[in-house]
Amino acid sequence: MLNNDTVSVGFFLFLFLFIAVSEPTFNDDVLGLIVFKSGLHDPLSKLASWNSEDYDPCNWVGCVCDPATSRVTELRLDAFSLSGHIGRGLLRLQFLHTLVLSNNNLTGALNPEFTHLQLVDFSGNNLSGRIPKGFFEQCGSLRSVSFANNKLTGPLPVSLTYCSTLTHLNLSANQLSGRLPREIWFLKSLKSLDLSHNFLQGEIPDGIGGLFDLHEINLSNNWFSGHLPSDVGTCSSLKSLDFSENYLSGYLPDSMKTLGSCSSIRLRGNSLIGDIPEWIGEIASLESLDLSANNLSGHAPFSLGNLEFLKELNLSTNLLAGEIPETISNCSNLISIDVSKNSFSGHVLKWMFNGYSESSSLSRSGNDTLLSMVGFLHGLRLLDLSSNGFSGEIPSNIWTLTSLVLLNLSTNAFFGSIPTGIGGLKVAEILDLSSNLLNGTVPCEIGGAASLKQLHLQRNRLAGQIPAQISNCSALTAIDLSENNLSGGIPGSIGSLSNLEYIDLSTNNLSGSLPKEIEKLSHLVTFNISYNSITGELPAGGFFNTIPLSAVTGNPSLCGSVVNRSCLSVHPKPIVLNPNSSNPANGPPLGGQIRKSVLSISALIAIGAAAFIAIGVVVVTLLNVHARSSVSRHDAAAAAAALAMSVGETFSCSPSKDQEFGKLVMFSGEADVFDTTGANALLNKDCELGRGGFGVVYKTNLQDGRPLAVKKLTVAGLIKSQEEFEREMRQLGKLRHRNVVEIKGYYWTQSLQLLIHEFVSGGSLYRHLHGDDNVCLTWRQRFSIILGIARGLAYLHATNMTHYNLKATNVLIDATGEAKVSDFGLARLLASALDRCVLSGKVQSALGYTAPEFACRTVKITDKCDVYGFGILLLEVVTGKRPVEYAEDDVVVLCETVREGLEEGRVEECVDGRLRGNFPVEEAVPVIKLGLVCGSQVPSNRPEMEEVVKILELIQCPSDDSE
Template identity: 40%
Template sequence: MSYYIPKTKKEETIVITNYQHSNSIHPQRTRMKTFHLTLFTTFLISFTNFLTCFANNDVTIQLNDDVLGLIVFKSDLQDPSSYLSSWNEDDINPCSWQYVKCNPQTQRVSELSLDGLGLSGKLGRSLEKLQHLVTLSLSHNNFSGTISPSLTLSNTLQKLNLSHNSFSGPLPLSFVNMSSIRFIDLSHNSFAGQMPDGFFENCFSLRRVSLSMNLFEGQIPTTLSKCSLLNSVDLSNNHFSGNVDFSRVWSLNRLRSLDLSNNALSGNLVNGISSLHNLKELLLENNQFSGQLPNDIGFCLHLNRVDLSTNQFSGELPESFGRLNSLSYLRVSNNLLFGEFPQWIGNLISLEDLDLSHNQFYGNIPLSLVSCTKLSKIFLRGNSFNGTIPEGLFGLGLEEIDFSHNELIGSIPAGSNRLLETLTKLDLSVNHLQGNIPAEIGLLSKLRFLNLSWNDLHSQIPPEFGLLQNLEVLDLRNSALFGSIPEDTCDSGNLAVLQLDGNSLKGSIPEKIGNCSSLYLLGLSHNNLTGPVPKSMSNLNKLKILKLEFNELSGELPMELGKLQNLLAVNISHNSLTGRLPIGSIFQNLDKSSLEGNYGLCSPLLTGPCKMNVPKPLVLDPHGYNDQMNPRIPRNESSESSSPIHHHRFLSISAIIAISAIIVIVIGVIAISLVNASVRRKLAFVENALESMCSSSSRSGAPATGKLILFDSQSSPDWISNPENLLNKASEIGEGVFGTVFKVPLGSQQGRNVAIKKLITSNILQYPEDFDREVRILGNARHPNLIALKGYYWTPQLQLLVSEFAPNGNLQSKLHEKLPSSPPLSWPNRFKILLGTAKGLAHLHHSFRPPIIHYNIKPSNILLDENFNAKISDFGLARLLTKLDKHVMSNRFQSALGYVAPELACQSLRVNEKCDVYGFGVMILEIVTGRRPVEYGEDNVLILNDHVRVLLEHGNALECVDPSLMNEYPEDEVLPVLKLAMVCTSQIPSSRPTMAEVVQILQVIKTPVPQRMEVF
């Protein structure tokens, strides 16, 4: 048996405290444990004195506090599956405990491995007691919080694995400042901040380090080059920036894997990489590296994976690449590389994945590529390759082929038997290919994506396409196709996207189109299709986008199409359709551009006759019973004595009805006016009476005056006695149309803050129970994209709202008020903010009756949490106004210049949630362009909405994208988003989509379909 004997009074106190802490998980035994602990402490003191007497006799005691350290560590954890039930504080040592290993000679803990046990909690300092620890592995759990900077683990530690948790904050320097550490993996957490340059000062034994998938920023510590034994470095997926001195990196001659991908690093890859004789992986994608590639890269003969994509590398591919016989993965897409397709490519006999997309390569695709017999994926998209496709290439066992956006000519080669069994994606779009589409394509059993659009094929659609059981995307737009649409196109039932627009197809839409049960995009526009729209199309329950414009379709639209509740965009313009539009779905909200050109279609947006295949109503002509009533013939006496009597009676009835209605309306208006006047007099009397009474009195059921009410607490907290003392100028963080916002710490809880809005008193509800009722309604509007309202404080002179605090400020500051040194908002974060805002507004509009209308959607009211998730603030505050008048609201929101919907300034239009949709549309434009909605120049005023609309109409929309994005955005997301903004900012409120539809449209735009597709 071994004990830890305290040597000082301070250590004795620590032992007592820790021991009591360890027993906190057994409250029923606390009193007995305390008594025993007192006896035990007395014994320890006596035993220490006893040992002192024998100090000169060299008596040694083996100290062991592993049990104490582990029990205290366990007490801080939540163990829902009781994996640590074998950890017993009464044991002599922990060597028999599960997930604990000891050194057999010393019986001290050498390994603690708790990977994947679903544990949660914080990492305290109790593990410092494990002074002989060699391995500490806590990966794939739910640990969270910051780690104390003073944490000092055992100097015997060799392996530290905290990956796949939720740790945050900076790293303790002690983690690698241990000469013994060999392996450290902190990946997939939320560690943040800059790493001190001396972080790797003592990494003499370090072999592997992984800090990937965190939030580190700043430069990579230069002391990393001191880790001479390093063989693996993974710093990917962080926010590291600055110049990398690769001459230092190349000095790590034992390096096997280097991954710096997905950061904001810069620098040139200087020669000298050949010193890395053992290098197998070089992953630098998604950074800002530039210059030419090192000529000696081909002397790293063990290279297996090279990814240099999405950088600014220039020049030609080094010829030494041809020496890399082990290379299986080569990606250099999205750079500035140029030159002919290298002939040495055939030397890469192990090559499986090749991506040269979006560079400036030109020339023919070399026949030597056929020598790469292991090739499974080849991407040449967005270059200037010309000539024909080598037929032998389609004889390989390829899985994915993308030769799109080049200048290839000739015909599409027929696939071999080997290709028929392997190919899943074929994209030859935007080339100059000609000839028939090979029927063999219909035998590609695993094909999921086929895009042959924008070619000169002059072919019919092979009926064999119906045999493609796994096909999800079929895009044959603008390829000069003729003939009819095959009946069996949708036999597989898996087709999600069918785009046949811009061809010369004729005949009717097949009735079997209803078998395409998985379709969410159907594009048949700009063809010569005739006949009716088939009723079976109403079976396409997943359909979101329907494009039938510019055909010769006729007849009435089936009313059953109104059942398609997922439809987000429909265009049926320029056909010969007649009759009413289907009721339901999106059809009643289509704008003019989606309907025009159908002269028999019934819609108030269209001019011309409305033709419906229904019986005409019976019209009685009062003059039709007497030929003498022809107005061209003089009337005789009989005519004057008969027919006019009937005519007179008819007019009298109409007149009586009209006059009666007018009288009723007039009486009603007078009555309502009198009632309103009476009510106003009574209210004025009540208000005057209340002003003369004590301000603290309230009606029954009202909260006490001057008391802080928190919705999540039964009583008011004691951390606030006088709220006005907290609202000083130093804590002010913003000012809006409803009041001033302050950042206030939440009592004694470090690091937690709330936002308090001091409301303007003008026009705010003056009765506490009314205020309480409306605020509680807003407090119940809980959603991940809404700022949570936590409570309020009310007196007649002061009204405060308490809400959650968003640490990343508002969108306004990120777009227009950021420091020059701050990085711009990335496109993924901008899209995340758009989608989150749309979801929050949709919740307000569709989860409450009546809907909660914001009235003031703009970037300053979109707050951002630490992960750039949007949080809408100030929602529903209009409910706190005593009178909701459109003119009052318009005047109040003059600061939202450019965001106010037209109907807010028009007395004759009904104001509803569509005014929020308008503001959201303007905000889309501001997020995409980085410009304000209204900008004043020296000689002109730029209205952003009109500016973008003109650019869209002229096909130059990308000219308006925020230059700070540096072209790092997907066009197939930006363009549909801009078009969505145009729909949202329609001058006619009924033409704008609902926010629920906006959410669906954004989700469709973000859907990872591997092609560009138009949403509208």
């Protein structure tokens, strides 16, 4: 059957073939371009000049012609906002050699007939499907190909190796999988190769050394394993090498020392071992060296000082020790130094600043002299020395780092005071001096760092007051001064920092009441003042309506609803009268009589009030008992009536006859009847299967013995509209997926709603992971459960259904071990009846699964909340630990523990100890990394569930023999 596109293209072909026959000046270029245009949607009318009455396409937008022949040789439609398919009309342009359709919204599969061109650029579209096996078979003239940033899948076609003239190949940011064919090194003309951000796996084959013209190679962000190619150093023309974010292991190959022309080497995020070799200093042209997040050990080589052109040095997150070699001061072009998360030691700042101290005769006016003193640091934009063993004082002339954007000295042993010169960091955006031994005060000069966005001074020994000048840093989004000895009040000037999202002033000696100006901070996500001596009433409204108790605890004199402590009302002082003032002229004093009268009246009032309250309590209690009894009778009768009816019929008694009857609908249309014990089951706690955020689930049976699960909703009073409820139930009833619990039907009355769904015999995932039956799931079972949950969630998201409440108790396991997602859909029904914050508290009842954006009222809640919950659940399945566990005097957050294990190279230790090594590391490690990505604090960093499924399918080993 013909679709609209086929009819449209067919019509234009007929039309222009007719014109071509009747009009001799009409050429194939015009015909091909008009037919191509007919298959596109052009919302910005970029192709308005493409007119079939104009027989000269050389004047059309995007077209370039050969002046001699007036035939179209180039078509460049980059970023035209075009959508639709890449039609075959372009094949009529016989002289076309350059086709650029990048950065549009084109869809569909690749057409293998375009490889007669010299340059093809389809990057930045939504092309999908596999690259056809024969795509590159006729590529004799092809020079440059870019399909980057699409959705192409499958392996690299072997026909790619036929393109002997190919010089540039970019297939990055797709979903390509499989191994890298050894034959790719047969492309001797290659100058640049970019296969980054795909799912390619296996070893990188040797043979790359034969590509003598190769300038750039980027294989980053794939699943490659094994060693670096031993012959990579023979690529004598190589300028950029990027194999980062893979699973490569072993040592740096010695052949790399011959990469004399290389300016960039990036190998971060692998599992490389051994020392950083001294020959690294022989790569004289090196400008960027990134060896971070590996398992490299030993010392930083002295030969680093030979790299005079070096701009970026990143050795972070390794096992390096010793002192940073002072030879680095020869690298006068450095703009970024990151050696964080190692075991380096020494007084690094002392030699970095050439020992300059405040007693020196130099002054700020001597800029040239000072720049020579700080030497190679004068152009530095990033300095990260965090999480090492560095010591010493912070130099007073730190203000001379006029280009510094990020300074992180946290988690070291730096001591002394924070120099006043810190305020001279005019362009610094992040300042982190936390977890050191700093004392003294927070200098008021901090206000001079006007560009600061984040200020972290927590876990030091700072004293004194919070300087009011901090308000001069108007761009601040985060302030953390916790765990110090700060005193005094919180300055009201903080209220002018309109961008603030995070404030942590906990565990200090702060006093006084909270300034009213803080109520103006409309973007607050976290405000922690716990364990101080703050007094008075908490502000009302906005963020402070939902502030958690943990953020204000430890302030005995703080009052308000959050701390469950009422604030004393402020009344004018009573007028005190002289009891003798009304005495008779010569009479005795009446003070004692007046006191007795007052006490008697007060006592009578108190007694009367107490009696009144007691009577009221009794009356209300009796009314509640009566009401509950009435409701129970009503619900029981309604349930009994409903569950006794035919499953296939919709029954609704007239209200005038009996209002206890409601409406029962079963989606299957079968004529089954519930067992008469079904209604009683709802009232029998022995048949209870579990309780969730929306109701209680019971097991019941059809008359033929088949079990069903019935959820009795405890939020019935919130569902006002029967029409809305039934519409949502019909949508849920259409859902069919092996990893989603099937909804069988429903029952409705105004006061009682039942949700009927399939009974899953294996119980909840929570019971399998944390139950007392001592049954340990195998790795294969765990992986199958993770993949099943991912597939079920992806299906729900594809039907525009957000779960909101993913946790271990809402995943059921059937008799075959298959995971089924349950308890979905009701959040959407209640979203209009509940405030979002109330809804999140109602739904996200399990600690640890809640996406952080639930805490921010201004952030849109999306499917990415489910992805976050899935990431936490994935880690729970792999580790066997709950998302949050309570130790003797600490709280252990699973996500943080696993992330620390990953950073410290202990990721394999995170797998459930009961498996005792009976799991494939090549699956476990990437699965854990995927869980951490899904559990990212930033929603945009989390993948879609459809992508998660594909990644898991790629991770999964082809054989089950690894158990």
